[in-house]
Amino acid sequence: MIxxxxxxxxxxxxxxxxxxxxxxxxxxxxxxxxxxxxxxxxLLKKGSVYSKTTSIIFQIAPSIYFASIIMAIMVIPLGEYxxxxxxxxxxxxxxxxxxxGKFFMIISALDTGSSFEGxxxxxxxxxxxxxxxxxxxxxxxxxxxxxxxxxxxxxxSMHFGPYIxxxxxxxxxxxxxxxxxIENSRIPIDDPKTHLELTMVHxxxxxxxxxxxxxxxxxxxxxxxxxxxxxxxxxxxxxxxLYLTIPFFFGIQILxxxxxGLLESFTAxxxxxxxxxxxxALSSVSLLIFLGVLVILGQLN
Amino acid sequence: MPDSxxxxxxxxLPAAGIISIPLLPHSIKxxxxxxxxxxxxxxxxxxxxxxxxxxxxxxxIGKILVFGNISFHIDSLSAWFILIxxxxxxxxxxxxxxxxxxxxxxxxxxxxxxxxxxLFQASMLWVCIVQNGLTFLIVWELMxxxxxxxxxxxxxxxxxxxxxxxxxxxMHIGVLFLAAAFIWVYFSEGSYEFSAIEKFFSSNTxxxxxxxxxxxxxxxxxxxxxxxxxxxAHPAAPSHISGVMSGVxxxxxxxxxxxxxxxxxxxYIVLGEIIIILSVLTxxxxxxxxxxxxxxxxxxxxxTIENIGIIGIGxxxxxxxxxxxxxxxxxxxxxxxxxxxxxxxxxxxxxFFSAGSVYQQTHTRDMERLGGLINWMPQTAMFFLxxxxxxxxxxxxxxxxxxxxxxxxxxxxIKSIGITHITLMIFSLAGLxxxxxxxxxxxxxxFGTVFLGTPRTHLHQEPKEVSIIMRLPQYFILIIMLSIGxxxxxxxxxxxxxxxxxxxxxxGESLSIPVSLINSISAIGKYAMLFLLLLILIYFIRKxxxxxxxxxxxxxWGCGYASPSSRFxxxxxxxxxxxxKLLNFIVLEKKKFKExxxxxxxxxxxxxxxxxxxxxAVRIFDKIVDRLLYSLNYFQFIQNGNIxxxxxxxxxxxxxxxxxxxxxxx
Numbered sequence: 001m002i003x004x005x006x007x008x009x010x011x012x013x014x015x016x017x018x019x020x021x022x023x024x025x026x027x028x029x030x031x032x033x034x035x036x037x038x039x040x041x042x043l044l045k046k047g048s049v050y051s052k053t054t055s056i057i058f059q060i061a062p063s064i065y066f067a068s069i070i071m072a073i074m075v076i077p078l079g080e081y082x083x084x085x086x087x088x089x090x091x092x093x094x095x096x097x098x099x100x101g102k103f104f105m106i107i108s109a110l111d112t113g114s115s116f117e118g119x120x121x122x123x124x125x126x127x128x129x130x131x132x133x134x135x136x137x138x139x140x141x142x143x144x145x146x147x148x149x150x151x152x153x154x155x156x157s158m159h160f161g162p163y164i165x166x167x168x169x170x171x172x173x174x175x176x177x178x179x180x181x182i183e184n185s186r187i188p189i190d191d192p193k194t195h196l197e198l199t200m201v202h203x204x205x206x207x208x209x210x211x212x213x214x215x216x217x218x219x220x221x222x223x224x225x226x227x228x229x230x231x232x233x234x235x236x237x238x239x240x241x242l243y244l245t246i247p248f249f250f251g252i253q254i255l256x257x258x259x260x261g262l263l264e265s266f267t268a269x270x271x272x273x274x275x276x277x278x279x280x281a282l283s284s285v286s287l288l289i290f291l292g293v294l295v296i297l298g299q300l301n
Numbered sequence: 302m303p304d305s306x307x308x309x310x311x312x313x314l315p316a317a318g319i320i321s322i323p324l325l326p327h328s329i330k331x332x333x334x335x336x337x338x339x340x341x342x343x344x345x346x347x348x349x350x351x352x353x354x355x356x357x358x359x360x361x362i363g364k365i366l367v368f369g370n371i372s373f374h375i376d377s378l379s380a381w382f383i384l385i386x387x388x389x390x391x392x393x394x395x396x397x398x399x400x401x402x403x404x405x406x407x408x409x410x411x412x413x414x415x416x417x418x419x420l421f422q423a424s425m426l427w428v429c430i431v432q433n434g435l436t437f438l439i440v441w442e443l444m445x446x447x448x449x450x451x452x453x454x455x456x457x458x459x460x461x462x463x464x465x466x467x468x469x470x471x472m473h474i475g476v477l478f479l480a481a482a483f484i485w486v487y488f489s490e491g492s493y494e495f496s497a498i499e500k501f502f503s504s505n506t507x508x509x510x511x512x513x514x515x516x517x518x519x520x521x522x523x524x525x526x527x528x529x530x531x532x533x534a535h536p537a538a539p540s541h542i543s544g545v546m547s548g549v550x551x552x553x554x555x556x557x558x559x560x561x562x563x564x565x566x567x568x569y570i571v572l573g574e575i576i577i578i579l580s581v582l583t584x585x586x587x588x589x590x591x592x593x594x595x596x597x598x599x600x601x602x603x604x605t606i607e608n609i610g611i612i613g614i615g616x617x618x619x620x621x622x623x624x625x626x627x628x629x630x631x632x633x634x635x636x637x638x639x640x641x642x643x644x645x646x647x648x649x650x651x652x653f654f655s656a657g658s659v660y661q662q663t664h665t666r667d668m669e670r671l672g673g674l675i676n677w678m679p680q681t682a683m684f685f686l687x688x689x690x691x692x693x694x695x696x697x698x699x700x701x702x703x704x705x706x707x708x709x710x711x712x713x714x715i716k717s718i719g720i721t722h723i724t725l726m727i728f729s730l731a732g733l734x735x736x737x738x739x740x741x742x743x744x745x746x747x748f749g750t751v752f753l754g755t756p757r758t759h760l761h762q763e764p765k766e767v768s769i770i771m772r773l774p775q776y777f778i779l780i781i782m783l784s785i786g787x788x789x790x791x792x793x794x795x796x797x798x799x800x801x802x803x804x805x806x807x808x809g810e811s812l813s814i815p816v817s818l819i820n821s822i823s824a825i826g827k828y829a830m831l832f833l834l835l836l837i838l839i840y841f842i843r844k845x846x847x848x849x850x851x852x853x854x855x856x857x858w859g860c861g862y863a864s865p866s867s868r869f870x871x872x873x874x875x876x877x878x879x880x881x882k883l884l885n886f887i888v889l890e891k892k893k894f895k896e897x898x899x900x901x902x903x904x905x906x907x908x909x910x911x912x913x914x915x916x917x918a919v920r921i922f923d924k925i926v927d928r929l930l931y932s933l934n935y936f937q938f939i940q941n942g943n944i945x946x947x948x949x950x951x952x953x954x955x956x957x958x959x960x961x962x963x964x965x966x967x
Binding site for chain 1: 675719818839871876
């Protein structure tokens with residue numbers, strides 16, 4: 001329960017910090033860190049415009065997407081405190097419930113009958129598909145390392161291993177951070193600030209959403225950021241007492257947000273037609289973690 | 302009622318149906334078929350439920366000429382498959398009543414069709430019942446032939462006929478392997494009974510005989526590279542037949558593999574490794590092809606291959622468990638495989654039925670000609686959507702339950718000893734994940750192209766929602782699917798009871814399922830329910846908050862262009878193009894077009910066509926067949942069309958046999 005509340009709190013300022021970092025690095029003062037939330041609240045109060053082509057799918061998809069993110073957040077633990085949902089193999093549930101949301105966002109983009117949105121939908125489906133094995137190999141390696149298969153048990157028992165497991169933690173951070181970028185369609189996979197429909201991925205999928213639905217989708221993105229941030233925080237948290245865990249959690253979230261901001265300020269995006277290969281290469285980093293686990297367990301002789 | 306009577310009824314009822322259907326008036330043939338299917342199903346289901354409860358049903362007909370003793374036997378494995386067959390056939394027969402109405406002019410053809418349907422169901426049931434090799438081959442053959450004749454219902458169509466004959470030939474290659482296997486056992490043990498196979502396994506190497514059986518059954522099941530009949534036969538058949546074929550006939554290959562596995566005595570590990578690798582590749586290959594094809598039913602057929610791969614991963618896991626003495630792994634692998642067998646028969650028949658409804662209304666299976674059907678056929682769209690989600694393994698539907706079992710099995714297998722198996726498990730984990738990813742791409746593409754957006758071509762007749770007769774069985778399947786998704790524990794315990802009967806008790810430990818596993822399985826049902834509730838809650842909050850908000854209608858954003866046409870839409874082909882391009886060494890695209898020449902200042906109108914070829918068919922089998930045909934040319938002089946020569950061959954043969962017997966050579 002505590003992790004759920006913390007993630008929701010972190011989601012309130014996460015994108016704000018990213019935007020602020022980006023403004024500062026580009027020499028602007030920039031908006032306050034709660035500005036994205038204010039925008040979302042304003043959107044929630046607005047009316048909507050629907051395309052004549054769309055059907056019921058377009059109406060329900062944002063709600064399903066939002067619900068799937070909420071369900072996924074419930075699975076995330078905080079150090080040794082379990083999430084609301086915790087059972088053996090819960091990370092499979094986590095990945096598949098996120099899949100439900102993605103499925104509906106893709107078909108809702110196709111529902112508009114637009115050429116651009118289909119393009120975005122196709123890219124989203126392709127990129128998230130290639131990111132899938134990276135996540136599963138990562139979690140499989142941790143399951144092998146710790147002998148457990150639920151998020152909470154894996155994270156809680158990772159810290160009793162030798163120090164080499166922290167190196168794995170660093171690699172895992174990289175994999176999870178990249179998955180975050182893919183799932184949230186940020187640089188280097190996609191540029192949310194691009195102005196040409198042809199080069200967008202996620203933004204182009206929600207071109208026709210407006211009002212309350214758009215607000216929900218945008219807020220879901222913030223939640224997703226905080227959710228992956230929480231996963232990364234969990235990699236290093238171990239079994240601290242609660243008064244240390246909470247500041248540590250927010251520390252990691254803020255650091256992660258600043259890192260994303262810096263990354264977006266100083267790197268260009270990948271070439272669109274090579275994105276798939278870049279993402280697939282992420283699986284090889286996961287495989288590196290797998291090899292590291294084999295070394296720790298002494299299976300490689 | 303005594304069991305033997307029920308057994309005889311299971312033979313007599315279909316026979317009665319086959320005799321009576323041609324005599325009945327034309328208008329009630331389909332309904333009569335449905336009633337007979339139901340009767341046969343009731344009779345056999347009683348036996349099956351008895352067997353599931355633990356009372357194995359047995360009947361032995363003694364001393365028949367060549368066959369020896371023929372034993373009929375329903376154990377819990379047969380019972381599980383009998384129930385799946387009955388469920389799918391009842392749905393198929395009911396759906397068929399509505400679906401075949403469009404062909405009401407072809408009277409004799411229809412009459413034959415319904416007779417064959419009964420024979421088809423009965424032969425599949427018998428396959429699960431008989432325990433004698435020779436009888437098994439006969440009923441297996443009956444099943445293949447009746448399904449072949451069902452496939453070629455539309456036999457005036459050349460492609461249908463070609464697909465049918467391809468199917469027939471491939472099935473007989475399969476029978477060849479099975480026959481060889483049974484004969485091998487006969488020569489070594491002197492009996493065709495299945496118990497003789499067990500005797501054979503305990504005294505000989507298991508590997509080769511098993512592989513022989515595996516190839517025979519694998520052709521039916523559609524493991525690569527033996528799958529090439531599937532994507533041809535399924536689109537050719539009428540939709541309720543494709544539903545039943547993909548739902549069950551393919552699964553009887555799985556039944557055969559299971560039957561032989563439970564007789565095995567050794568070599569578990571090497572067989573497990575072979576099956577897992579083959580299955581992961583089958584799954585990847587199947588779904589990759591499904592992603593690029595534009596024929597709706599061909600896409601579904603390739604997707605069947607993918608699901609056979611998923612089932613195979615479960616079988617392989619179970620075998621590894623048997624070899625390592627890890628009974629929990631056996632349970633997870635085999636229950637995952639058996640439950641996925643049921644699940645797949647449910648959602649695949651649902652998908653084929655809804656594809657059939659689309660075909661009936663639009664007379665095309667080409668996705669690129671469709672679009673926006675959700676406006677005219679909302680319920681069919683919902684069926685397809687739910688089937689698509691379930692087949693992708695998305696909660697809260699049933700596909701997730703069996704995939705979760707397999708994931709749990711793999712995660713358990715990861716802890717096994719030895720780097721080979723650990724790597725194998727990581728390989729299948731990543732494989733299963735990527736299969737899930739591509740299947741999401743495949744089904745968002747199909748659903749989006751067929752049902753969403755605006756119509757891509759002008760249809761001659763405006764489509765409308767199909768009749769209630771065609772919708773009812775789909776609702777029925779939907780309810781069962783949801784029940785598995787929301788209450789998985791019950792189904793898991795049923796399948797677990799089947800599996801635990803067949804596991805040889807390794808190292809004397811009694812088989813107990815850990816509480817945490819049971820908890821996990823009930824948890825996925827519980828949380829799937831929670832997800833549904835949350836979803837409804839959010840939707841209603843949205844609805845109540847936005848009630849006052851102004852709503853406007855406009856056209857889709859087209860970069861400021863205000864009169865978009867349906868040609869602007871993203872096509873299914875382009876949706877999956879980037880995937881196909883990345884993996885163009887596996888999915889072979891064949892394009893036909895004429896490049897614009899340099900001297901052509903005013904280019905004339907031209908055509909562009911592209912289609913995807915099956916890698917194994919084009920790169921391997923076609924080449925072998927070409928060589929074979931070429932070399933067989935040299936023997937043409939034997940078949941010279943001269944009838945006197947043929948009679949001479951006969952005389953040669955008789956003389957040969959005569960001399961052989963005289964000199965005791967034969």
